[in-house]
Amino acid sequence: MYIVIVGGGNVGYFLAKALSSSAHEILLMEKDRQVHRVISEELGEIAVQGDGCEVRLLEEAGTARADVVVAATGDDEDNLVVCQMAKRMFNVPRTIARVNNPGNEALFQQLGVDATVSSTKIIYNLIEQELQTGDVIPVAALKRGNLEVVEIEIRPDSRVLDKRLQDANLPQGALIVCVIRSDQAMLPGPDTRFEPGDTVIALVQADKENDLRRVFAEDIA
Numbered sequence: 001m002y003i004v005i006v007g008g009g010n011v012g013y014f015l016a017k018a019l020s021s022s023a024h025e026i027l028l029m030e031k032d033r034q035v036h037r038v039i040s041e042e043l044g045e046i047a048v049q050g051d052g053c054e055v056r057l058l059e060e061a062g063t064a065r066a067d068v069v070v071a072a073t074g075d076d077e078d079n080l081v082v083c084q085m086a087k088r089m090f091n092v093p094r095t096i097a098r099v100n101n102p103g104n105e106a107l108f109q110q111l112g113v114d115a116t117v118s119s120t121k122i123i124y125n126l127i128e129q130e131l132q133t134g135d136v137i138p139v140a141a142l143k144r145g146n147l148e149v150v151e152i153e154i155r156p157d158s159r160v161l162d163k164r165l166q167d168a169n170l171p172q173g174a175l176i177v178c179v180i181r182s183d184q185a186m187l188p189g190p191d192t193r194f195e196p197g198d199t200v201i202a203l204v205q206a207d208k209e210n211d212l213r214r215v216f217a218e219d220i221a
Helices: 010-020 033-046 055-060 076-090 102-110 119-130 206-215
Strands: 002-006 025-030 047-049 068-071 094-098 115-117 147-153 175-181 184-186 199-205
Touching: 002 010, 002 076, 010 025, 010 033, 025 033, 033 047, 055 076, 068 076, 076 094, 076 102, 102 115, 147 206, 199 206
Parallel strands: 002 025, 002 068, 025 047, 068 094, 094 115
Antiparallel strands: 147 199, 175 184, 175 199
């Protein structure tokens, strides 16, 4: 598949990086010159500089032959514009938009975006499923509780590779709320084993974040 990703922030960058190791053809477009320069040093020619809201640049990127366009900028308006142009002007079969404000999801769907992703909504729903009824906390309370939402990629040399979650020796109070594998999110259980390329989403006390990351770090033994 040919996949065009607009937005070179953390979401777009890590998505492009993960997909570039597969058989897919990837193009990542970032309008900020400085950000583009940084990501192109690692990703090479798949990263191009330009504004994905401009028709000319989307045309030059070969969007007409794209199978998927992902709008992953930090601006909901830009993401909607990118997806609508991809659909209406380039007949892209599938568009996916990052939605920073969960309240915009319904609008995106009404205007023809095929799929939306709201990390805030995903994490909130996962928290609701993990906690008992009556113990549900709003996401806004995380900062007041000095909690951090941490995203960690499982590398091929990680020390937790092939280990079960219950054997991972997590810091006290850390909670793995989601494992994303092959673009599918799942709620892990004690016997869930970590695989290369997994993305782990965890809740942890702010002062324990480094301890948690060390658990998933490379195995230097």
